Amino acid sequence: MRGSQSERRLLPAIALAAGLGAALLALAPAADLPPISEEGHRSLREHPPGPEPDPGPPAGFTGYPDAPQVSVVSRREALSHYPCADCHAHMPANPERRKLSAPHPGLLDHGEGRFWCLECHDADRRNELATLAGDTVSFDRADQVCGQCHGDTHRDWTFGAHGKRVEKWQGERRVYSCAHCHNPHDPAVRPRAPEGPPGIRAGLEPMPDKGRKHPPVYPWQPVDEESGHE
Amino acid sequence: MSNLQSETIDQSRRRFLGAAAGAGAAVAGTAAAPAWGGSTLMDTMGSFFQNHYQRMSDEEIADAIGRIERRAKRRYDVDIICRDQPPQEDVVFGYALNISKCQGYRDCVSACVRENNLDRGSQMEYIRVLEMEEGSRNLEHSEHYYDPDTVPVEGKYYLPVQCMQCDNPPCVKACPVEATWMEPDGIVVVDYDWCIGCRYCMTACPYQARHFNWREPQIPSEDINRNTNYLGNRPRPRGVVEKCHFCTQRTREGRQPACQEACPTGARIFGNLLDPSSEIRYVLANKKVFRLKEELGTEPKFWYFTD
Known part of the structure; x- marks a missing residue:
């Protein structure tokens, strides 16, 4: 048992020695090497790199490396006035900033006044959204529009640290889109009423003061005039 | 012999x-x-x-x-x-909660009460949402009876506490009759029929995550969750201890626990700690996480993190 182990340990050393020998042998005949140039030294590369390829226009967002496969819950079905082209098909796009009437949202409290409709909505294809680079994005993948500014959040959302997954922790990942939870025209979340506090245990009276105030434990503790407690 | x-x-x-x-x-x-x-x-x-x-x-x-x-x-x-839902192979459950997202709505609490057939109207709630002073982690100055008109309150943050499913659970060691133990998927469960109601586990738990049935759970018939599990949300008798079990009746068949499904903020992340591509592993690898009372060596499988 022990002998076989030491043999096994020896094997890589033997292989290494054999490899070195082979390398030395291969170096010995110098006939195959590239010719020495006029300056007296060999070019460093046998295959010098060609000219830099033309990068072309920057590619759109193609996803994160190692990102999990995620399918997004459709958002279009939840939109009350979709498809927008029902009305807009015969209207020319008016790029002038102005206040829109119903059925458009009256409020645009997002981006501190930097935005107007056409920052996110496609002026020509009214049923779609648009990125700042001009790519068309479906309403179902609004995350690609939001992620242009909220990059960290978009990465977290893709990997599952932000947002909500539908029903399962296991199997196919179906996640809600940004706009399912955040109103894109008014994304701030307002305070709301909480569910009720825990009840009092059956058979007990509620404490006179909620929280950590309790009757004085020691006689020298000061007593609060109003509640009669510490 | x-x-x-x-x-x-x-x-x-x-x-x-x-x-x-x-x-x-x-x-x-x-x-x-x-x-x-x-x-x-x-x-x-x-x-x-x-x-x-x-x-x-x-x-x-x-x-x-x-x-x-x-x-x-x-x-x-x-x-x-x-x-009698068995644990899944190669699964150990873990939980992560984003305290920058939690707004203290207590939606998780009410969903948990409904899902797990908890006694209505008593203090039997597996999740305790603590209202904490901003900038402090002093649990003794927390308030879980908070009841303002709207949450979140300025200057406060919210820290929901439930069973941490410790990997080194002190409650299990305290039980004199071995009525509670850790399952292969990391969930600490209770055999409600074997529990003698001594409540040693409740004093052993540093998170106050265990609760005692002072009375037989009083639930209106129409509110009973009919989908139950033996080591989970089946109706409990009076005089036994119970606790959060990561909704075994749901999670062991691949569904999310009720608290995660109910959370409107997306603060709760649940998943398999053994799966390197799971959401929880992403959180543990990429976020600043902490655990409650880590110095006690209970090895909770419940992490808190911030954005």
């Missing part, structure tokens, strides 16, 4: 008593008034001699489940479905 002998004697005794109980039930069946609190003699004897969950055979568990369902029918007039 002597152990083996006593076991066979024990089993033969149980078979004899079971047969006797069957005969008794046949006699009792002829009587008009329900004896044994509406239960049959067979069921009463069966629960009396019911063994520890981990020592029961599949048949005995099936019998126990039948008794649980009949008892729920008598008690709540509801046909519940009780299953």
